[in-house]
Amino acid sequence: MTILDEIKPTRRQRLYDLVRDAGIDVSHWETTKGNSSSAASNPKYCYNWSFVRDDVVVLNLWHQEMEETEGVVRCALNPRETARQDTCVRVARAQQMDLALRQAKMAHLPIRVIINAGARKKASGNTSQVKHRLLDSVEWSVESYDTLTGHCTLARGKPQPVFIDQFTAWAEGFESPKKKTVTTEVTERCSKVRRQVLERANGYCEYCKSPGLNTPTGQIFLETHHVIPLSEGGPDKPDNVVALCPNHHREAHHGATQDSIRQQLLAHLKTIA
Ligand SMILES: [Zn+2]
Ligand SMILES: [Zn+2]
Structure with a gap:
């Protein structure tokens, strides 16, 4: 069994719960009408791809976009490029994620990853459907971040000495x-x-x-x-x-x-x- 198989989410958990479990304060998700179930589906937050606190970054990543080589799971992404190509609200989410990656890189912040599985958005028009998700118990780190292009590689585990x-x-x-x-x-x-x-x-x-x-x-x-x-x-x-x-x-x-x-x-x- 590969590591990728092991970390494949098999049940549907709420993003709200996983973000909270990762150490992010979710009290402001609560709307004025607020009970906790409406907080969990607060559209202002529940579709976000990244969440930042001063000492941790939480990212939503797709399981099918991860790759495993020599026992290390990595995920390459470029939300800045996504922001350039996409439309409306997704642009803001992508820009926010690019900023989160930059912060994680510069401040050497640990990254907690919420692993998503489901139907990834392909062309503009349809939206991604998350079927299952889980909070990875292992911290991730930024392996490389190109400040010119926004291209980023994340690796599962603590940063390795060069x-x-x-x-x-x-x-x-x-x-x-x-x-x-x-x-x-x-x-x-x-x-x-x-x-x-x-x-x-x-x-x-x-x-x-x-x-x-x-x-x-x-x-x-x-x-x-x-x-x-x-x-x-x-x-x-x-x-x-x-x-x-x-x-x-x-x-x-x-x-x-x-x-x-x-x-x-x-x-x-x-x-x-
Ligand atoms: Zn010797
Ligand atoms: Zn020599």
Whole structure:
């Protein structure tokens, strides 16, 4: 069963309830005549595509517009383009959604997604019919937002760091090390140092300057390496750790050139200290 299958809504829930469950204040949905059932169908709100509070953004997305690759569910959308092509009230809803995406991107706000299933509007004239909906329990994040075009990609889950190394990759299950507990310990002890080094390397091997590998999740992979090994008393500090491409990492450990690589890396670390 794919993640997409798992998050497919199978029952009809009211938008009002889901928006409230996502943490948005819905008290103003109540009309002057107001009881809660009329609040839920208040046309001023109940057809909106996005809802914003200062610390959360709630978006309505279509299940059939989501895609799953390598275990990550994404949704690409461009409400600004929709606003350009559409008519009347939908323009305002689309513009509001574009603004919500921009706010989420700039303020790094978590996104709660209400997943809709049903008949999506195709041409102008007919309206979309939501058959089922649910509030996704997992937070989404903005993976990319093009301020020029309004094109946006949302990904299900917390935002991923751009640069990763072998420990992150293990932790995420790309490759499973035998001694899981040991790895976790090591990973936690120096994760801050590794992050600093990966940021400093900026995606390029600090030995040969060639770019790291692109991962299926859009991150850049390099391996972190202690120039003077911890076993030889080398410190676990950024001035003793480098980011290397996998080839040069192996060479630094096993190659006939390991001594010269070590000297060159030490010299390199001195120049950037
Ligand atoms: Zn290299
Ligand atoms: Zn190493």
